Amino acid sequence: MSISSVLFLKNCIKIRIRNLEIRIFQRVIYLAMTHIIQISNPLEQFEIINFIAMEGPLFGYIQIGLTNIGFYLLLASLFLISLHLLYNREGVLGLGNTLMLCMESLFGFVLQLVKNQVGPTWQSYFPAVYSLFLFILSLNLVGLIPYSFTATAHFALTLGLSSTIVLGVTFLGLRLHGFHFFSYFVPGGTPLALVPLLTLIETVSYVARAFSLGVRLSANMLAGHILLHLIASFSWKFITGSLIGLLLAPLPLILLTLLYGLEVGVALIQAYVFVLLTCSYIKDAIALHDESPSTSST
Numbered sequence: 108m109s110i111s112s113v114l115f116l117k118n119c120i121k122i123r124i125r126n127l128e129i130r131i132f133q134r135v136i137y138l139a140m141t142h143i144i145q146i147s148n149p150l151e152q153f154e155i156i157n158f159i160a161m162e163g164p165l166f167g168y169i170q171i172g173l174t175n176i177g178f179y180l181l182l183a184s185l186f187l188i189s190l191h192l193l194y195n196r197e198g199v200l201g202l203g204n205t206l207m208l209c210m211e212s213l214f215g216f217v218l219q220l221v222k223n224q225v226g227p228t229w230q231s232y233f234p235a236v237y238s239l240f241l242f243i244l245s246l247n248l249v250g251l252i253p254y255s256f257t258a259t260a261h262f263a264l265t266l267g268l269s270s271t272i273v274l275g276v277t278f279l280g281l282r283l284h285g286f287h288f289f290s291y292f293v294p295g296g297t298p299l300a301l302v303p304l305l306t307l308i309e310t311v312s313y314v315a316r317a318f319s320l321g322v323r324l325s326a327n328m329l330a331g332h333i334l335l336h337l338i339a340s341f342s343w344k345f346i347t348g349s350l351i352g353l354l355l356a357p358l359p360l361i362l363l364t365l366l367y368g369l370e371v372g373v374a375l376i377q378a379y380v381f382v383l384l385t386c387s388y389i390k391d392a393i394a395l396h397d398e399s400p401s402t403s404s405t
Contacts, residue, residue, distance in 0.1 A: 155174050155175060155176055155261070156174060156175050157172045157173070157174055158172070158173045158174065158175060158178055159172055159173040175256045176256065176258045176261060176264065178256075179246065179249060179250075179255070179256050179258045180246070180258055180264075182249065183242060183245040183246050183249060183258075184242070186245055186249075187238075187241050187242065187245060190206075190210070191210075193206065213240075213241065214237070217233070217236060217237045217240050217382070218233060218237075220236075220379075220382065220383065220386060221233045221236050221237075221386055224383065224386035224387055224389075224390055225386050225389055225390050225393070226390060226393065226394070228393060232386075232389055236382050236385060236386060236389075239268075239381070239382055239385065240378055240379070240381075240382040243259060243268075243324070243377070243378040243381055243382075244374065244375065244378035246258045246259045247259055247328060247374035247375075247377060247378055248371070248374055250328065250332065250374075251367070251370055251371060251374060257328055257329075257332055259324055259325065259328050259377075260325055260328040260329040260332060261325065262321065262322065262325045264325075265320075265321035265322070265324045265325040266317070266318065266321035266322070266325075267321075268320075268321060269316070269317045269318070269319075269320035269321035269324075270317040270321070272317075272320065272385055272388065273313075273314075273316050273317040273320070273388065274317075276388045276389055276391075276392045277392070279389070279392045279393075280391075280392035280393075280395075283392070283393060284395065287395075288392070288395070290395060291309070291313075291391065291392075291395050292306050292309040292310055292313065293305065293306055293309070294309070316384075316388065320381065320384055320385075323377070323380065323381075324377050324380075324381055327373055327377050328373075328374070328377065331369075331370045331373050332370075334366065335363075335366060335367065335370060338359075338362065338363055338366055339363055341359075342359035342360065342362070342363055345359055346359065
């Protein structure tokens with residue numbers, strides 16, 4: 108074998124070794140970067156899990172359990188009941204006048220809302236609307252506590268609430284007006300030829316209330332919590348990833364704090380919008396096409 112052939116083989120071996128080293132180095136860098144920027148699935152916080160589960164061959168085969176969504180529903184209900192039981196006890200838990208002021212402010216806010224939206228017969232519907240507002244608001248705010256669970260981010264719950272409200276409003280309209288309630292689906296002054304088309308449109312619009320009311324609440328809570336999770340994860344990786352990140356730590360923390368404050372506002376607004384539309388549906392069932400009851404009585 109000539110000297111040129113030996114040199115050629117030597118160079119080829121060196122090139123292959125160098126390419127192998129580069130590939131190994133690239134793989135190590137990839138694994139390191141994957142480990143640094145890896146974050147958990149932001150949808151894991153909405154996973155429904157069983158706290159207590161019982162199964163048995165009873166009435167065929169049934170499964171009874173308490174999930175995290177059921178637990179937080181019970182927690183919110185017990186919290187609201189306890190809060191109202193403590194309302195008249197001055198000085199309980201060191202709150203005293205502060206607790207009474209908060210409760211009276213919420214009570215007056217919902218009272219004025221129901222008066223303005225429902226009309227002269229608001230007294231019959233105020234307890235239900237007030238309870239609904241506090242229930243949704245407490246679920247929204249509890250979901251903002253770190254490592255807790257947001258029940259209102261689940262479409263099953265919010266669609267169940269909205270469907271029940273629309274169904275109840277329909278029964279209310281039938282009880283008050285009988286079969287005349289179906290005139291709601293025919294706008295006044297509609298030409299006879301357009302009645303079938305407009306009736307179909309009004310029916311679809313009426314049924315869509317159940318979906319829009321529930322989806323609006325869930326979508327806003329779901330999107331906000333996913334954004335909070337992503338920003339918090341990236342902020343933690345940024346701060347702990349390098350010395351520069353540690354020095355610039357106040358910046359992502361300020362952003363996260365502002366975003367958290369925004370989510371608190373969204374929780375309040377979504378509870379308000381939910382009961383506002385509920386009151387609007389009740390008013391429609393009471394007045395049908397007559398707009399005069401919309402003025403509040405004093």
